[in-house]
Amino acid sequence: MTESGKPILYSYFRSSCSWRVRIALALKSIDYETVPVNLVKDGGQQFSEEFQALNPMKQVPALKIDGITIGQSLAIIEYLEETRPTPRLLPLDPKKRCLVRMISDLIASGIQPLQNLSVLQQMGQENRLTWAQKVINSGFNALEQVLQNTAGKYCVGDEVSMADLCLVPQVANAERYKVDLTPYPTIRHINKSLLALEAFQVSHPCRQPDTPPELRA
Numbered sequence: 001m002t003e004s005g006k007p008i009l010y011s012y013f014r015s016s017c018s019w020r021v022r023i024a025l026a027l028k029s030i031d032y033e034t035v036p037v038n039l040v041k042d043g044g045q046q047f048s049e050e051f052q053a054l055n056p057m058k059q060v061p062a063l064k065i066d067g068i069t070i071g072q073s074l075a076i077i078e079y080l081e082e083t084r085p086t087p088r089l090l091p092l093d094p095k096k097r098c099l100v101r102m103i104s105d106l107i108a109s110g111i112q113p114l115q116n117l118s119v120l121q122q123m124g125q126e127n128r129l130t131w132a133q134k135v136i137n138s139g140f141n142a143l144e145q146v147l148q149n150t151a152g153k154y155c156v157g158d159e160v161s162m163a164d165l166c167l168v169p170q171v172a173n174a175e176r177y178k179v180d181l182t183p184y185p186t187i188r189h190i191n192k193s194l195l196a197l198e199a200f201q202v203s204h205p206c207r208q209p210d211t212p213p214e215l216r217a
């Protein structure tokens with residue numbers, strides 16, 4: 001926490017995992033301070049000794065709150081949910097709750113880590129885009145099928161949930177890597193509805209303290 005008692009979010013504007021947490025903080029109206037960690041500058045500020053002490057995984061996001069420092073976006077979101085339950089991001093019904101976690105894991109474990117910067121950096125420059133498209137398409141094929149059964153207005157029914165916090169940043173990554181979204185009408189529709197919400201807009205990569213001027217909107 002800062003001296004004023006605000007939580008501190010270690011974040012990078014374009015990190016999809018940081019964006020998930022920024023949406024949760026916005027939805028729950030939690031005031032916080034951002035400490036930007038630039039994942040490319042100086043060879044990656046996440047590798048500094050100072051940051052490693054905060055998050056040994058050398059990844060963003062990390063959140064300092066209530067006297068602890070937490071890494072892993074879904075663990076952070078679940079902590080916020082348990083300590084600041086309004087508005088709810090996990091449905092009360094165990095079956096719906098399980099579907100929310102399933103979709104969140106599908107994205108957070110089954111797609112995003114495969115197209116993470118650290119993975120793409122292992123590929124030759126000429127293979128990066130093809131690889132990112134391949135893993136996102138493979139995941140989105142499954143996700144589209146899942147959502148056809150679970151979605152209402154949003155991923156699971158008509159209430160915004162943790163699954164939606166994972167969906168929107170992953171669609172932004174898909175767009176960044178020029179994935180053709182035509183085969184995924186349900187994903188596109190839900191994404192559009194969510195982007196109309198204030199919490200998804202204020203947390204957007206184009207509006208962060210560390211967003212470079214040319215990417216601001």
Ligand SMILES: O=C(O)/C=C\C(=O)CC(=O)CC(=O)O
Nearest residue numbers: 014015016017039115116117
């Ligand atoms: O290229 C950069 O500017 C550096 C890192 C990112 O954007 C974040 C990722 O690639 C991971 C992700 O959000 O999936």
